[in-house]
Amino acid sequence: MDAEQIIKSLTTKFPDVISDAKVDSDIRISAYSEAEKIVEVCKYLKEELQFGHLSAVTAIDQIQKNEIDVVYLIASYDHPVVLKLKARLPRDNPEIESIVPVYWNANWYERETYELFGVQFKNHPDLRNLVLPDELLGDWPLRKDYKGFPNRTAKNLV
Amino acid sequence: MDPLNEKPQENINEDQQLAGEDMDMENIIHNEIPGVITTTSQGITEFLKTTKIQDLINWGRKNSLWFMAQAMGCCGVEIIVTGMSPMDTDRFGIIPRNSPRHADVMIISGYVTKKYLPALKRLWDQMPAPKWIICMGDCSISGGPFYESYSTVQNIDKIFPVDVYIPGCPPRPEALIQGFLELQKKIAAKKDKGTAYMR
Incomplete structure (x- = not known):
């Protein structure tokens, strides 16, 4: 299947869930999904459309729109296409269902997104900090309004 | 000639060593390697006699x-x-x-x-x-x-x-x-x- 067919299959299966689906290039397609239905969309992608490779889970802090986009990069071994699937979440309480039951390797990606952006993944098997120390948890350092940077430079530079 | 006699008598005191004119090629090559010290037991004895103990510890x-x-x-x-x-x-x-x-x-x-x-x-x-x-x-x-x-x-x-x-x-x-x-x-x-x- 090429990119157009994948988009057509997705939008006909989930007409109310998938929005803004478009072809970025020959190998890239992007789509927005409703946050509540993300597990169903991922399950359909994996089982029906042969998208078996979850490359990354990350997030984008859209501070002007007051929302956080969770980004799933899902690739396939059968079609030469990478799907960029996004889900909009409210910025004050970002919560989304975990996709670990579908893609098992999303475990550490979701933990990293949790410690850097504060996105709560519901029903995650072990949601705790991955790399950051415990005292930095709760600061969410990659959010745009993070205030914890050292406000003076190193002594030797001044 | 006995090769042992060609070795310098004391290499720790390098100023005396460099002042001497009768160095052969072998000793010059040894002195050009940084960190390499060639010495004799007599040199060590002289070093111990004329050095404070703290300097010896630091050495x-x-x-x-x-x-x-x-x-x-x-x-x-x-x-x-x-x-x-x-x-x-x-x-x-x-x-x-x-x-x-x-x-x-x-x-x-x-x-x-x-x-x-x-x-x-x-x-x-x-x-x-x-x-x-x-x-x-x-x-x-x-x-x-x-x-x-x-x-x-x-x-x-x-x-x-x-x-x-x-x-x-x-x-x-x-x-x-x-x-x-x-x-x-x-x-x-x-x-x-x-x-x-x-x-």
Whole structure:
């Protein structure tokens, strides 16, 4: 299947869930999904459309729109296409269902997104900090309004 | 001719050695290798007679600087190269050790994250008492590219008593050896019994 067919299959299966689906290039397609239905969309992608490779889970802090986009990069071994699937979440309480039951390797990606952006993944098997120390948890350092940077430079530079 | 007679009688006092005009080629080559000392038992006896005991202790300490092979960033690659045979740091007594309990020198060779700082303090506490610290690379001196990061520790010299700074990103192995030589000069001039962790 090429990119157009994948988009057509997705939008006909989930007409109310998938929005803004478009072809970025020959190998890239992007789509927005409703946050509540993300597990169903991922399950359909994996089982029906042969998208078996979850490359990354990350997030984008859209501070002007007051929302956080969770980004799933899902690739396939059968079609030469990478799907960029996004889900909009409210910025004050970002919560989304975990996709670990579908893609098992999303475990550490979701933990990293949790410690850097504060996105709560519901029903995650072990949601705790991955790399950051415990005292930095709760600061969410990659959010745009993070205030914890050292406000003076190193002594030797001044 | 007896080859033993061609050897210099005393090589520790290098000024007398260089003043002598009757050096053959073999001795000149030996003297041009930094860190290599050829001496005789008589020379050692003279050295012991005419040297204060603190200078003798410092001489022993500065010629056995075992450093901890503890790579913290990309400068760690240069540390590994320095410990390999082409550099031959063994002639200065600089030997990599894998355990902090064998080591005399800790090389802070990268940015120190907030998560790694407790482990680094623990390694430093495990090293036996005459011990020194070399700050290697821009990251450990001033933060380098990471000086404004949320996860790194600023001003590492307020936490550890640093003896020698080696700038560079990363410094070459020759620069690291030069840093060790500067540390040797510092130890040779030292009046006390070595750095203890006081802070």
